[in-house]
Amino acid sequence: MVTIAVLPALNKDNIQGNILAGFSKDFQSFLFVTFPAGSDPKGWLAEIATDVATTTEVETFNALFKQITQRRGQAQGTVEATWMNVALSATGLAALGVPPAELEQFDASFRAGMKARAPEIGDVGPNGPEHWQAPLGSTNIHAILPLGADDREDLDEAVLRNIDRMSRHGLCLVLRQQGRARSDLPGHEHFGFKDGVSQPGIRGVTDPNPNNPNEGRPGQDLLWPGEFVLGYPTQKGHPTPPTPMPGPPNYVHGEPAPAVSTSEVPAEPGPNSVNGPPWAADGSYLVFRRLAQDVPGFNQFVAQTAAAEQKPEALIGAKLVGRYKSGCPLEAPSDKPEGFDTQTADPSIADPTLLEDKEINNFEYDRDANGEIVPRAAHIRKAYPRNEPTPGGGEADTQTHRLLRRGIAYGEPFDVGAPVGTSHAGDADRGLLFLCYQRSLEDQFEFVQRLWVNNPNFPQQGDGQDPIIAQEATTRQFNAPGLQQPQLQMGQFVRTTGGEYFFQPSISALERLSLR
Numbered sequence: 001m002v003t004i005a006v007l008p009a010l011n012k013d014n015i016q017g018n019i020l021a022g023f024s025k026d027f028q029s030f031l032f033v034t035f036p037a038g039s040d041p042k043g044w045l046a047e048i049a050t051d052v053a054t055t056t057e058v059e060t061f062n063a064l065f066k067q068i069t070q071r072r073g074q075a076q077g078t079v080e081a082t083w084m085n086v087a088l089s090a091t092g093l094a095a096l097g098v099p100p101a102e103l104e105q106f107d108a109s110f111r112a113g114m115k116a117r118a119p120e121i122g123d124v125g126p127n128g129p130e131h132w133q134a135p136l137g138s139t140n141i142h143a144i145l146p147l148g149a150d151d152r153e154d155l156d157e158a159v160l161r162n163i164d165r166m167s168r169h170g171l172c173l174v175l176r177q178q179g180r181a182r183s184d185l186p187g188h189e190h191f192g193f194k195d196g197v198s199q200p201g202i203r204g205v206t207d208p209n210p211n212n213p214n215e216g217r218p219g220q221d222l223l224w225p226g227e228f229v230l231g232y233p234t235q236k237g238h239p240t241p242p243t244p245m246p247g248p249p250n251y252v253h254g255e256p257a258p259a260v261s262t263s264e265v266p267a268e269p270g271p272n273s274v275n276g277p278p279w280a281a282d283g284s285y286l287v288f289r290r291l292a293q294d295v296p297g298f299n300q301f302v303a304q305t306a307a308a309e310q311k312p313e314a315l316i317g318a319k320l321v322g323r324y325k326s327g328c329p330l331e332a333p334s335d336k337p338e339g340f341d342t343q344t345a346d347p348s349i350a351d352p353t354l355l356e357d358k359e360i361n362n363f364e365y366d367r368d369a370n371g372e373i374v375p376r377a378a379h380i381r382k383a384y385p386r387n388e389p390t391p392g393g394g395e396a397d398t399q400t401h402r403l404l405r406r407g408i409a410y411g412e413p414f415d416v417g418a419p420v421g422t423s424h425a426g427d428a429d430r431g432l433l434f435l436c437y438q439r440s441l442e443d444q445f446e447f448v449q450r451l452w453v454n455n456p457n458f459p460q461q462g463d464g465q466d467p468i469i470a471q472e473a474t475t476r477q478f479n480a481p482g483l484q485q486p487q488l489q490m491g492q493f494v495r496t497t498g499g500e501y502f503f504q505p506s507i508s509a510l511e512r513l514s515l516r
Helices: 041-051 057-071 089-094 108-112 153-166 295-309 311-319 379-383 397-399 446-452 507-515
Strands: 025-032 082-084 141-149 172-178 286-293 409-411 431-438 478-479 485-489 493-503
Touching: 025 153, 041 153, 041 507, 082 153, 089 108, 089 493, 108 431, 141 153, 141 493, 153 172, 172 409, 295 311, 311 379, 379 446, 397 446, 431 493
Parallel strands: none
Antiparallel strands: 025 141, 025 172, 082 141, 286 431, 286 493, 409 431, 478 485
């Protein structure tokens, strides 16, 4: 019998829009702001608070955009919107006069800042803060404004309007980071893979599956909103988690633990999330990371490995990522029979329905315990192990470490024929602006980076680091069972070039901060 959980009453008019709904805009800018001595950040907050997009507004627009697109085939130019949100660093809250006793109640990693936490999340060596793009990593960054629009001119107008408001209150813009969906391959990152395919469902936001009220789209568990917004019910971990083992997370002698199936993920909620003073309710912690991508280096590694293995390049790339470039999972959908072939070619070429919402995330890893189909260190399996046995107790524990991702590409696409020094050349700066929201930086983003992505012994001994976003080792190993040479050695193709931790308050909290 399926348990029907009671939906929480979300205050969507008070929660900023990019957190739960997502801007989903092709043109984005991120404005990094500092509050110089003598400036008036409270007056600035008071002026912009009414312009901050809410979840209600963004969710309503996104639903309309989707409806028009489904009916007419496109909605661009028919309905358009420009959104703005605001988040504050720990030093920004202090500059606004938040008392030390209240600051102490915020997430410890947030108070320390990303630069101080760099060793914990693997930002060392070439990824270290000493190599970051200035002023990222500076304690002088007090706020960030994410802006998004459907039209480049509309975005530019919003940016200029906000810069003008900053200057009138004595604030300084110290960095404008542009984000732009690829015009040649919308929805794909610079290595060519469809991005943002797998997001957790959220109770009270995501429509439930008519056949399973504890699931959104097939293969998408509905999580309690307190995992991403403070003040709401959280996920309940496994009722009897195994005793933690000493040392790095690993299984004794590499023996797999019993799988925990999706049906064992508790449907009832855990306690409400609290990670700050009472006025932090309806807010969320934001991670911003600037990740540079070495596209020619990645392409060369894939091509050389494919030639050595006598396998298609598309398959080798999919082995590293866990999906083909189309977004089609390398793991067969759960409704397909055992032995469904995903290894010869991208099966969505012959069957495009595999890219539909009902199929693209409809899979688990219980039929692939050895990683012969999807290596256990493949990017999507590392970052979200689904029902992979884990030291914390399997899928119920995994769902307490999920993230709401809001990334977008930056820079021009790579063109193999572009002259050196041009914006499309191999030496040009391009990559991903990675943003994610959560209730706890330590239990979510930092946990995933430290104990999963960078850990060569997760989920099992010798599986290797995430070949895409692992940062700690510039030369890493990757175990791909089924290849002639399963132990691959590779360099680093994604490098951290800056980042920071922020707290994105509710609309009412912004108004409160402006009155202090």
